[in-house]
Amino acid sequence: MKMLITGGAGFIGSNFIRYILSKYSDCRIINLDKLTYAGNLENLSDVESSPNYRFVKGDICDTELVDRILKDGIDAIVHFAAESHVDRSIHDPRIFVKTNVLGTQVLLESAFKFKIDRFIQVSTDEVYGTLGREGSFSESSPLQPNSPYSASKASADLLARAYFETFRVPVIITRCTNNFGPYQFPEKLIPLFITNALFNQSLPIYGDGLYVRDWIYVEDHCKALDIILHQGKVGEIYNIGGGNERTNLEITDLILKRLNKPKSLIKHVKDRPAHDRRYSLDCSKIKAELGWSPDTPFEEGIFRTVEWYVTHQEWWKKVKSGEYLKYYQKHYQLEDPS
Ligand code: NAD
Numbered sequence: 001m002k003m004l005i006t007g008g009a010g011f012i013g014s015n016f017i018r019y020i021l022s023k024y025s026d027c028r029i030i031n032l033d034k035l036t037y038a039g040n041l042e043n044l045s046d047v048e049s050s051p052n053y054r055f056v057k058g059d060i061c062d063t064e065l066v067d068r069i070l071k072d073g074i075d076a077i078v079h080f081a082a083e084s085h086v087d088r089s090i091h092d093p094r095i096f097v098k099t100n101v102l103g104t105q106v107l108l109e110s111a112f113k114f115k116i117d118r119f120i121q122v123s124t125d126e127v128y129g130t131l132g133r134e135g136s137f138s139e140s141s142p143l144q145p146n147s148p149y150s151a152s153k154a155s156a157d158l159l160a161r162a163y164f165e166t167f168r169v170p171v172i173i174t175r176c177t178n179n180f181g182p183y184q185f186p187e188k189l190i191p192l193f194i195t196n197a198l199f200n201q202s203l204p205i206y207g208d209g210l211y212v213r214d215w216i217y218v219e220d221h222c223k224a225l226d227i228i229l230h231q232g233k234v235g236e237i238y239n240i241g242g243g244n245e246r247t248n249l250e251i252t253d254l255i256l257k258r259l260n261k262p263k264s265l266i267k268h269v270k271d272r273p274a275h276d277r278r279y280s281l282d283c284s285k286i287k288a289e290l291g292w293s294p295d296t297p298f299e300e301g302i303f304r305t306v307e308w309y310v311t312h313q314e315w316w317k318k319v320k321s322g323e324y325l326k327y328y329q330k331h332y333q334l335e336d337p338s
């Protein structure tokens with residue numbers, strides 16, 4: 001199989017490329033990535049010399065480039081490329097619409113033109129909106145996104161659905177819960193708190209910290225995508241979740257304990273606007289129809305992740321200087337990270 005992976009230099013995309021290359025010796029991958037602040041070729045330094053891997057620097061919004069890649073014969077597209085951080089979407093929604101909505105449309109159009117066999121639209125549980133204490137979202141729950149990020153992902157999902165209904169592009173939509181693991185950009189909760197705590201910097205908890213996410217170790221997400229790519233039914237949606245609902249304070253506690261750091265590092269700060277209270281997914285469909293279930297127990301995943309950030313300080317120190325620093329100095333009062 002020859003695959004186009006978009007956004008493969010980011011967190012989940014790079015983990016997915018590593019997963020696929022180690023599992024299949026006959027799978028060839030082209031990674032199309034614009035290398036935004038979140039894209040980092042160092043995430044793939046161990047696979048870059050593989051004869052089955054090729055990197056193309058470029059934008060998914062560039063129709064000519066996407067057409068050129070697909071013309072060469074691609075069997076499947078696994079579409080990760082996106083602006084992915086809710087806070088950034090609140091500060092600057094426009095790029096989210098451009099990349100996540102228009103970029104997805106460019107890929108779908110090209111997939112139609114060149115008769116691609118599979119198009120996996122990698123989406124998120126955030127498109128469903130927020131829950132109270134009870135219940136879970138199923139694949140047929142209404143889309144009620146609350147942030148510009150989730151609205152842009154929901155829009156892309158709807159376009160993907162429309163390209164299936166109208167043009168029979170063989171689309172499958174996946175909606176996964178919050179991922180964590182190696183190579184996650186340290187602006188998201190878990191890597192931000194690990195890297196801050198390591199240097200005794202404060203951990204900014206939004207509001208009361210009782211917001212709930214369902215967490216999944218990134219490798220379990222990769223495994224689900226692989227199964228869906230090979231056995232999923234076109235036109236379908238599959239929820240993917242770790243079954244690990246935790247409050248942000250519970251996660252913070254676990255990280256602090258593992259690093260042997262004091263709770264006094266926790267700092268309650270102003271809440272995020274329209275902050276979704278709780279996410280929870282009903283994943284019975286993928287379990288029953290495709291036999292997938294997550295393998296990594298939550299605490300084990302967190303310990304592995306903490307260990308990875310402890311042993312990869314060069315990686316994240318570089319990432320946390322540069323553009324990251326400029327952004328955070330503009331939007332937040334930052335402690336000196338040195
Ligand atoms: P990420 O921000 O780490 O990586 C995004 C990648 O996309 C980066 O390499 C970036 O350079 C690239 N990119 C951005 N704009 C591009 C463009 N215009 N053209 C080409 N490449 C571009 O994101 P992630 O956390 O790895 O998420 C990957 C996908 O999974 C996203 O679509 C996201 O919505 C979805 N998702 C993420 C999570 C999560 O918890 N991280 C959960 C569910 C779904």
Ligand code: TYD
Pocket residue numbers: 085086087178187188189190192204205206207209211212213248
């Ligand atoms: P995040 O990792 O940004 O993922 P998402 O918003 O897509 O779920 O945030 C996870 C949770 O952690 C969310 O409830 C917001 C909260 N959070 C904080 O309390 N402080 C922070 O500094 C960050 C980045 C997130």
